[in-house]
Amino acid sequence: MSLLQSALDFLAGPGSLGGASGRDQSDFVGQTVELGDLRLRVRRVLAEGGFAFVYEAQDVGSGREYALKRLLSNEEEKNRAIIQEVCFMKKLSGHPNIVQFCSAASIGKEESDTGQAEFLLLTELCKGQLVEFLKKMESRGPLSCDTVLKIFYQTCRAVQHMHRQKPPIIHRDLKVENLLLSNQGTIKLCDFGSATTISHYPDYSWSAQRRALVEEEITRNTTPMYRTPEIIDLYSNFPIGEKQDIWALGCILYLLCFRQHPFEDGAKLRIVNGKYSIPPHDTQYTVFHSLIRAMLQVNPEERLSIAEVVHQLQEIAAARNVNPKSPITELLEQNGGYGSTVLSRGPPPLVGPAGSGYGGGDPCGLALAEYDQPYGGFLDILRGGTERLFTNLKDTSSKVIQSVAK
Missing domain, CATH: 3.30.200.20 (Phosphorylase Kinase; domain 1)
Incomplete structure (x- = not known):
């Protein structure tokens, strides 16, 4: 894209x-x-x-x-x-x-x-959209484990901030295309046009009409390959809330590691049954395998919370002696370094503000x-x-x- x-x-x-x-x-x-x-x-x-x-x-x-x-x-x-x-x-x-x-x-x-x-x-x-920086690095091979860790940790911190609101704000359209790279080299989550504070708790008393109305609204605000089992099959009567963001984060982590989406074709049956596979011979990203599995649970009540995801990432970062909040230098070094927003070459960068943290000021x-x-x-x-x-x-x-x- x-x-x-x-x-x-x-x-x-x-x-x-x-x-x-x-x-x-x-x-x-x-x-x-x-x-x-x-x-x-x-x-x-x-x-x-x-x-x-x-x-x-x-x-x-x-x-x-x-x-x-x-x-x-x-x-x-x-x-x-x-x-x-x-x-x-x-x-x-x-x-x-x-x-x-x-x-x-x-x-x-x-x-x-x-x-x-x-x-x-x-x-x-x-500075630009993350997916464009990733495309420029494809010829260099897979991302380093530490780069994946930083990108994903910073993304999860943004989602954690949303889920901490009262009531929680659910993004509903988390995907790599909605991640930006700031001039300071950190990740910024954008596009809140699909966000909501409304959760649904379908049960056997729900009529077909009510299910259809909820499904129609959700379909307008989500991307097919990132949709969750509980969204695709409302008759499963699983709750529809913040855990849909956790599923999407699992898809993002899988994509960052293996450079393909776990449900690339958006096939409903595969999503509903959680049918994906981690490459059997992967040795580079083994530290993330259990986390991916814990986020891509068919039953949303069995998925990790965002706090649990962030905690596990912090433990991984500590074990690897990595500051997960720090700039993603691997991306910046291949794309012109710090501080300049590219406007003159190629397509214009996607808009989005740099945040106030990590020394970015206001x-x-x-x-x-x-x-x-x-x-x-x-x-x-x-x-x-x-x-x-x-x-x-x-x-x-x-x-x-x-x-x-x-």
Whole structure:
């Protein structure tokens, strides 16, 4: 999958619609938009997909570059989905392995030139998407065990942060394509358009219609080869919750080790029965074999929790004398080193902010905050109280824009 196509995948989440004109997105280039303390010049289009676009934007004052994601919506349901994605990003922001949310803004369809509601999400550009760095290294052979350990540990720390929220936030679309490499060389998890706090507990009282509705919603928000047995077969009556992320993490670890997906064809019968095999002659990644098996359990109640996964990885790291939080130098050394976001060569990098940890500072130039507000307030926002989330702000074309309150 190309980096550009992956960028389009990132854009085309819930709240993204299909088919805006090229004129609309081109006309946005050259505008100056004020978001909080930032005055941003929109420089060029990085990627587009349906009714969503990503632009390179530069702060006029500091010269700092950002990524500006623009989403267009003509349905109230899509508006709510976009607002939910913003809320999740804001709540999770500040963790060293989560993309850094900087700001967001919206404009009503009455004020928009497109005749639709517009939403802007501001993040920082990362160095690139992990899958592209991995492709460049294919000719060198398999990744070292320590590199796999760092990539996977940092990914799991991001998921652990999500599952620690009250209630837990379930990503639901964990895959290698949603992992970015920051300018500091650490992993950042992105794309929260499929995330949810809703778990399901099917039992024999569930009607076929209820199962079909749940299955339809889940299908819209998951990738076929990463779907879990309990999702594919709702009649198994297994709980559907955070453990679906654990299954996806098992698939990611398998892929990092063996350079193929355990369920590459997405065959439902193989997934439901957990039919995969670890290469019998593998000796390089034996330290991960039991962990893969423990995550790819058909019964979600028998899978490890994210805390147990992280603990096992910490034990592996200690035994190997590896700091799993440290930059993944093996990838950086083959791709231009530290600190520079590649924009001039090849397809544009997928957008996503670098985190605040591991010496990265505050990549958005904004003070990081903890967003542990009571969940009741969060629900109120999603139920229509958007005036509590958005405050007035403007751009240089004299449009009235609203920005997510800091």
